[in-house]
Amino acid sequence: MKMMLGDEYDSYIESFNDKRLYGLRVNNLKISTEDFLKICPFKLEPVPWIENGFYYSEDDKPAKHPYYFAGLYYIQEPSAMTPANVLPIDEGDVVFDMCAAPGGKSTELAAKLNKTGLLITNDISNSRAKALLKNVEVFGVPNLCVLNEDPVGIASRFSGFFDKVLIDAPCSGEGMFRKDNKLIKAWEKNGPEFYSQIQRNIILAGADMLKPGGKLLYSTCTFSKLEDEDSVIHLLTNRPDMHLIDIKPYEGFSHGFDTDEGYHLEKAVRIFPHKMPGEGHFVALFEKDGEDYTSSKRPVSGKTKLPDELKEFMDSTTFEYDPAYINIRDTRVFLTSPYMAEERGLRIIRNGLLLGELKKNRFEPSQAFAMALTNDQFNNCLDLSVSDDRVIRYLKGETIDIDDFNVKSGWTLVCVDGYPLGWGKNANGQLKNKYLAGWRWM
Structure with a gap:
């Protein structure tokens, strides 16, 4: 030095x-x-x-x-x-x-x-x-x-x-x-x-x-x-x-x-x-050096028919996606990129956005999908103020009482000051917590 x-x-x-x-x-x-x-x-x-x-x-x-x-x-x-x-x-x-x-x-x-x-x-x-x-x-x-x-x-x-x-x-x-x-x-x-x-x-x-x-x-x-x-x-x-x-x-x-x-x-x-x-x-x-004139976008073949429960959930959002790039592996649903190369032989932790999982006759959205949305892209949101103690309780994984909000039953996008945190499921004013366990406030 x-x-x-x-x-x-x-x-x-x-x-x-x-x-x-x-x-x-x-x-x-x-x-x-x-x-x-x-x-x-x-x-x-x-x-x-x-x-x-x-x-x-x-x-x-x-x-x-x-x-x-x-x-x-x-x-x-x-x-x-x-x-x-x-x-x-x-x-x-x-x-x-x-x-x-x-x-x-x-x-x-x-x-x-x-x-x-x-x-x-x-x-x-x-x-x-x-x-x-x-x-x-x-x-x-x-x-x-x-x-x-x-x-x-x-x-x-x-x-x-x-x-x-x-x-x-x-x-x-x-x-x-x-x-x-x-x-x-x-x-x-x-x-x-x-x-x-x-x-x-x-x-x-x-x-x-x-x-x-x-x-x-x-x-x-x-x-x-x-x-x-x-x-x-x-x-x-x-x-x-x-x-x-x-x-x-x-x-x-x-x-x-x-x-x-x-x-x-x-x-x-x-x-x-x-x-x-x-x-x-x-x-x-x-x-x-040089110039490139090739397109990175890979073509897709044919139309993709989505399972009914997945389509029903996606219809409750205004999230833009091309069904041709929906990839279902076992029960997990991914939205992959049209620019991604052939993945065989690669050690992949995640390819695309994990939208969620297909369960028996239902679709459960993922934590990653919640974070990729904006609060106006889902038809049922709970927007808590950052000063509301229920925010921390939600992040800790607790069930919270939300009967003072006009929120529909079922899947709910939980937000703080308009920014998504994760999912919950509303039943009679009680929000069952779906925040990802590994991400919780410790």
Whole structure:
């Protein structure tokens, strides 16, 4: 770090005496930033380079608030918001988040897609991939596939498939030492030499999965040149059809450290904690040469006849869907994306939006389906104020008394201040709780 920073080294070391910063990012898939600020109960300060990012006080507990359970925001360290913010996403894109858990970047990519195209989000760890699934479902993402794969191992399956690829690579974590000093021991066990080999394989695989004209974002939360600039050079040397492109500048961003080889590493961005109100990060944006004229959309054959009980339930919603992409497996009903590739041979945690389950002569909607709806898309809603103690009781899984509301019998979409939380079933003013057990308020 002394060699890298020179005269700035003392300021860098001094930054370790500063308190860590806490951040949240508004879910623009569900609510505009402007509308969120009108109802936000926390004291927030804007993250200057992230349009929907905010600092919050350590005294606030946003993970213990009903709006968190409604998926209105994601808790994320401010610098870590940068990669998904920098990668330009167009509606209709097919996007791959290669090393995605726990889902902070995936949720922002999904918000940018705005329920169009497809987000394939992946993690090599099964337990982390399941946590990733929960976060994208809380955020209300319908156009998704969650994989549990080694990204290098599946590169040939998705050759030239994606419009955009994000690689937030496994790294030695030097930029997070202030936030979590336990990472120092992990660094001593596996440092930059260990991770750089993993990164070099991953970044080449990401480039191979990209369409001509597509863009790839590579990031780490470490300072090591071996893991940052040298990984960029490895890609540019081995994939000559890839080139670095500029990232929109912001005051406090540092350039990548250039070399004499003419790789234009100054186009990469470094975030240092003594220059920016956040932890450490490295971000590089690439574009693949050429243009792509192929359609990612797969055709469907014939019309799909839905079971009567499923059709009856879907008719009680104004949720837009194409029956041709309804996929029924055993008793579970999924709405899959028209952009999804052939799935055989892949370890899939979830392909598409889980709509629910077919039981004997009835259909039971899923928690994920509730989160993908808006309150005006279902014909029977219970809208509780955030100050109503029944909100917390509902989130804890309790039966609640709702005879003071004019709610029809049967399936009920439970909302807080107009934003869905989950399902209940109303019978004579008593709401039988259908909130997913694994998501309950603890």
